Amino acid sequence: MLEHLKASVEAITEDDAAIREMLWELNVPSLLMSIVHMSGDTSVLSRYPAPRMMNVVEAGAGGEQLLEGGYTRAQAAQIHEEVLTAIAAYRQRGGSLPELDDNVVSELYTFMCGHELDQRYENFIREEIALDGVDQRGLNLETEALKAAGRNFPVVIIGGGMGGVLAGIRLGEAGIPYTLIEKNSGLGGTWFENHYPGCRVDVPGHSYSYSFEPNHEWSCHFPLADEIRAYFDRCAADYGVKEHTRFNTEVEAARWDEDSATWQVTVVDGNGERDTLTARAVISAVGQLNRPKLPEIDGIDTFNGPLFHSGAWPKGLDLAGKKVAVIGSGASAFQIIPELAETASELTVFQRSPAWMFPNPGYHMAVGDGQKWALKKLPYYSKWYRFWLFYTSIEGVYDKTLVDPAWNDSRSVSAANDEMRQALTAWIESQVQDPALLEKVLPTYPPFGKRILQDNGTYLAALQKDNVELVTEGITAIEPTGVRTADGVLHEVDAIACATGFYADRFLFPMQVTGRDGVSLNEQWGDTNGRAYLGITVPNFPNLFCIYGPNTNLVVAGSIAHNAESQVNYILRSIRFLLEGGHQSMDVRQEVHDSYNDEVDRINADTAWGWEGVNNWYKNEAGRVTANLPFRIIDYWQMTKQPKAEDYRFS
Structure with a gap:
């Protein structure tokens, strides 16, 4: 075991006004944990509900936009004042922190997860978060x-x-x-x-x-x-x-x-x-x-312009003002298409099947100065924030992927999976007004049947631009000047990007x-x-x-x-x-x-x-x-x- 994980923090030198403003950027559950580390007092946990996981739809469903962990802005404001009080005492002590015994640490784990933990799960968290600064995953040859x-x-x-x-x-x-x-x-x-x-x-x-x-x-x-x-x-x-x-x-x-x-x-x-x-x-x-796996399409070697895989994008390639085709609609295409839609004169997207997308408004969001400040200066905030991101990505979703043999709907595999399908459908419907386009982009297979993508609205917005066309007809051939589809149409383009995956097997x-x-x-x-x-x-x-x-x-x-x-x-x-x-x-x-x-x-x-x-x-x-x-x-x-x-x- 290697001891190189001690949570070193820089001194907090900012005044209360600056700190109070930065706190609004921060993860509320992690702030509560930091309060306990600075004060040694767990009573703050009794004054607020345990955090809970929510998706974007649920977070705004009650009329008031809830913050991470399900906290209201009023609750967050109160917690911020408690943070400021804890920081003041922490600074007055010269940056020293009280020792937390195992019972207190267990209480923190239970609060953060929102339920009692069995010993195995607590051991799992202890190793991942390493509050004691001990790295248990290295190899120490003692003798x-x-x-x-x-x-x-x-x-x-x-x-x-x-x-x-x-x-x-x-x-x-x-x-x-x-x-x-x-x-x-x-x-x-x-x-x-x-x-x-x-x-x-x-x-x-x-x-x-x-x-x-x-x-x-x-x-x-x-x-x-x-x-x-x-x-x-x-x-x-x-x-x-x-x-x-x-x-x-x-x-x-x-x-x-x-x-x-x-x-x-x-x-x-x-x-x-x-x-x-x-x-x-x-x-x-x-x-x-x-x-990279290029598609097996007749005539792929006959195209006159640049034709390349997304995983081998030509350096220095300038497609501004060009007619561009993107073959594929998976994870890479999902990121490429909004970018090309901004610069190409015409963008034609060839989709074999649409993607389910999980709403994530912060997908392109910059990390604010407040968040960087907290990660460096608030005791143990960085460890708990990492754990929050980790925990909320692994809990509450797995069961929604399991097949119920008695379920009889080709669009989902269980009641829980169908509940997710309806929520994801509502998200897509909220962004697309054209019924013809909606029919093309709304999957008919179960959520998690293919890779679910992170979405902040830019992909579907790109498909609705005047210079973008979504084609769902199958491709029959690539010709010197473009892509031929099963309906006989030749889509003339200057360049073809193949976002067609890899030899994953x-x-x-x-x-x-x-x-x-x-x-x-x-x-x-x-x-x-x-x-x-x-x-x-x-x-x-x-x-x-x-x-x-x-x-x-x-x-x-x-x-x-x-x-x-x-x-x-x-x-x-x-x-x-x-x-x-x-x-x-x-x-x-x-x-x-x-x-x-x-x-x-x-x-x-x-x-x-x-x-x-x-x-x-x-x-x-x-x-x-x-x-x-x-x-x-x-x-x-x-x-x-x-x-x-x-x-x-x-x-």
Whole structure:
């Protein structure tokens, strides 16, 4: 366990008038927590109701716009005065904070969640929020023997995105040598590669970051790609990961050598030079959405103008005043279309199916100075704010995705799911007045049957501009001057952007990975049927670990950053098993792997995204969900907290 999470705060020097104004920007539940930390007095919790989660529609349904947590402006004003009182006493003490015992901390958790917690859930929160400043997710090799063994355990990490940089940081902290292989010239993974107009994350930035390395300087609540890339680049620099990275280099093949119990990893750099690295373990952090997939349309090679994938947007491309086509209406297109609608002379959007969108007025909102002030200066505010974002994204939604076998409506999978469908329908209807357009943009499949997108109104507003046309006729061909649809119309354009997704069902593609007895990973997986125990380990491939592997994508379970930390935690403790036991390798038992994946398939099949009535990128060509984790995030956290020796064969 590493103690580098103490909540350091800057001194509060602003006067009450300035503070009072800034408080209106802040999260009310987190303010209540900060009051207790500054005062040591929990009586404030008895004067106000516990916070509750609400969507945008519910927040304004009663006539008065409620603030985060369901508080009225009058309640918030009273809480602000209590904050000012607590700050005054805190400053008078010179910035010292009272010690809170475990009972008080438990009371804070219960209040913030709005209900009594079982011990498992409280442990889960304690680790995530780390009020005690102890980072429980790193690997600390305590003895000299373990440290020496660690120094002789070289690891190769494939991929320098969120997961790869995290693995490098953790291995470096433990003193384990590693080499990170990155195919690009910089770090950041998908955030390095995707730089299309409007590219941003759809998870709040303050929770889309490492738990041990908060960023209080996000410019937007949902940051743009360049800012996210810069965050991971800074983390890599600060923790020395760059020094271990080979840029512009790809892994061509990895082969397990049984005699030496090592992986022989063949890499090729940008000049075509090959090298072979020897590793005791390989960590794949290549991601699921990193190989662009162009559509299979007749004539795609005949177009006269620029034709490109959204994930490989040409640098310096100027489409102002041009006639532009966007093929696709998923997450990337959802962000691209409003941007192009502002500058293109004509924008034609080709939609195969519409998207459900979750109302989020703050999706493009800048982080105010008050919020930045609080994150830096209010004791423990940043920790509780991160937890609030995290908690409200994982609770209260999961049950709405589960299929009720008795439910009989193709537009939803249960009564709870239908309730959400009606709320999301009302949101879309509130923005579209044209009945013909409404019919095109209103989904007829269940919510969560495909990826739900964050919406602040800009997408549907863009579709209603005079220079924008939404086409739902199927595409039959691409011709030199445009796109031909099934109704015979040729839509003439100057450029075509294909927002058509990735090879999401081809994990570790296109590397050739060979395990025990010459088994090919591609053959074992049948190319598009990836399976792994916990999404991390694979039978016949000893000491191979995956981050963001098969069935680990999150739909309703919070930030992928948390998931990556759970996976790296498991990998680190697996390596510890090997070092402590003097083992050369660990290989997951086939029966353990199969039993786990049977459970994954069973639960996924009973969700909206696994329901037989929908098609999506979560499924492979056979209809099996290969992308998504079907469990609650607390369950997956528990599964990955400590590997079980009985699940593996050691040699």
